[in-house]
Amino acid sequence: MASIHLVNVSKRFGQAPASLPGEQHQLRRHASDDAPPEGSVLALDRVNLDVRDGESMVILGPSGCGKSTLLRVVAGLESYDGDVFYDDRDMRDVPPKDRGIGIVFQNYALYPQFEGKGNLAFFFRMHKREAEIDERVRQTAQIMGLGFDALLGRMPSTLSGGQKQRLAIARAICRNPKLLLFDEPLSNLDAQLRSSTRIEIRRLINRFGITTLYVTHDQTEATIMGDRLAIMDRGRVLQVGAYRDVYARPANAFVAGFLGSPPMNLFEGLVEGGRVLALQTRLTPPTHVLDFTVRGQRIIVGIRPEDVVIEVDSASADGEGDNRLCTAFELVERLPADRAQLLHATVNGTRLIARAPLDRHIPLHEPLNVFLPPEHLHFFNAQTGMRI
Ligand SMILES: Nc1ncnc2c1ncn2[C@@H]1O[C@H](COP(=O)(O)OP(=O)(O)OP(=O)(O)O)[C@@H](O)[C@H]1O
Ligand SMILES: [Mg+2]
Numbered sequence: 001m002a003s004i005h006l007v008n009v010s011k012r013f014g015q016a017p018a019s020l021p022g023e024q025h026q027l028r029r030h031a032s033d034d035a036p037p038e039g040s041v042l043a044l045d046r047v048n049l050d051v052r053d054g055e056s057m058v059i060l061g062p063s064g065c066g067k068s069t070l071l072r073v074v075a076g077l078e079s080y081d082g083d084v085f086y087d088d089r090d091m092r093d094v095p096p097k098d099r100g101i102g103i104v105f106q107n108y109a110l111y112p113q114f115e116g117k118g119n120l121a122f123f124f125r126m127h128k129r130e131a132e133i134d135e136r137v138r139q140t141a142q143i144m145g146l147g148f149d150a151l152l153g154r155m156p157s158t159l160s161g162g163q164k165q166r167l168a169i170a171r172a173i174c175r176n177p178k179l180l181l182f183d184e185p186l187s188n189l190d191a192q193l194r195s196s197t198r199i200e201i202r203r204l205i206n207r208f209g210i211t212t213l214y215v216t217h218d219q220t221e222a223t224i225m226g227d228r229l230a231i232m233d234r235g236r237v238l239q240v241g242a243y244r245d246v247y248a249r250p251a252n253a254f255v256a257g258f259l260g261s262p263p264m265n266l267f268e269g270l271v272e273g274g275r276v277l278a279l280q281t282r283l284t285p286p287t288h289v290l291d292f293t294v295r296g297q298r299i300i301v302g303i304r305p306e307d308v309v310i311e312v313d314s315a316s317a318d319g320e321g322d323n324r325l326c327t328a329f330e331l332v333e334r335l336p337a338d339r340a341q342l343l344h345a346t347v348n349g350t351r352l353i354a355r356a357p358l359d360r361h362i363p364l365h366e367p368l369n370v371f372l373p374p375e376h377l378h379f380f381n382a383q384t385g386m387r388i
Contacts, residue, residue: 002086002100002178002211004051004074009082011044011069011235043069044080045235053087056205056212058226060219062258065232067215071183074213075103086179097126099179102172106184108156108164116152116159116167120174140174143204162193173204180205180212186221198224219261231255251387253380256302262342264378265308267350269301276301276379279347281325283372289379289388299388300380305342307376308354310362311369323372327352328365334358345370 043066051057072078076096186194214225230240239251250256256264269278276283319326333342379388
C-alpha cells in the first residue's frame, strides 16, 4: 500500500503539436516561468495532490487538461519539475518497473508477441521471479472470474476490445501492485460493456484496497470509481473532494459548469443596491456575497437545473417579485430512466435549463413563472472565476 503526494509538480512539453488548438494558446498564460519557450505546452501547472493510502482518486477533466500527463508523471514515465512521493519516499530516481505499480492504458498496450499468460508473466520474468508465475496467474484468474482462463492461451490480436481490457487489468493486478493507475481504461468499450466493466473494476479496488488513480472524462465513471475526485483544467487541479461535496459547493465557475449532467446554469449578474440583477430579475444574495463585492461589480451567478422551480399553477405569470422571472420553455428533453425531464428556455439571450419530474405537465411556448430559490444560488467572481 502507498499514499501519493505531488508537491508543486509542473510539466512542460518542449514542442507543441504541429496544429495547436486555440485552447492551448491559453495554457501559456498560466505558465509558471516568466518567459516560457516559444511553442511549448504547460501540461501540468504547479499541481499539488495527496492520495491517501488505500484511496481511489479520480482525475476528471476535459480533453487536453493534463490527466494522462499527471498519471505518467506518477508512474515515472515523464520527467517533471517539483516532487513526487510515495509515502515519504522521493520517487525521482526510481524507475517505473521498481515502483510497485500496475498500469492500465486506454489502448491496453498488451505485448502482442505473447499470449495471455505470457502477458501476465512478463513482469515476473523480467524480475527473475519465474517461480511465482503459475501461482500468481492462477490467483489472478480466480479474481478475474468466469471465462478468464480461456484468454490465457490466446494472442492479443485475436481478442475483442473487452477481452483485451480484462487481460490488461489482470496484468496490472497480477504483480500485486501497491498502486493501480488507470488511464481511461473503458473508453474503447461499448456502453453496455463499459457499465459492467466499471463495476467489475470498482469491486476489485474495494476488495484489495489498493491505492488507485483513475483518469476519466466520464462523470458516471468518476462517481463510481472515485472515493474523491480531482478536477483539472488547463494543467491545474482546481478542486479535490468527494463528488457530492464538489457538486454541492463548486470552488469556481469552471467546476460548476463542468460537473453535473447537464451542469449548473451560469449567467451574468450585476451587484446593485443589495441585490444582484440577472436574468431580468432581482436576486437576493446572502450577505457575505454583498460583503465581498462592490456596487456595480459584474459577477457570475449559478443555479443547478434541479433547483430551478417552475410555477405552473400560478394564476397569471408575471415574474413579479425577487428571485422570480417569467419565461416560456421552448423544448423538453425526456429522461425516462431518471423519471425526469429537462426543460430548456432562453432568457434574455441566456440559456436556462430546469429539471422537473417526468410526470409533471409543463406547457411549452407559454409564459410561466420561474422561481430561483436564493438558498440554491451560487456566486462566482467574474474575473477569477472563484466562488464568492
Ligand atoms: N509528448 C507530448 N509532446 C508535446 N505535448 C504533449 C505531449 N503529451 C501531451 N502533450 C500536451 O499536453 C497537454 C496535456 O495532455 P494530456 O495527454 O495529459 O491530456 P489529457 O487530459 O490526458 O487529454 P485526453 O482526455 O484527450 O486524453 C495537451 O495540450 C497535450 O497536447
Ligand atoms: Mg489522456
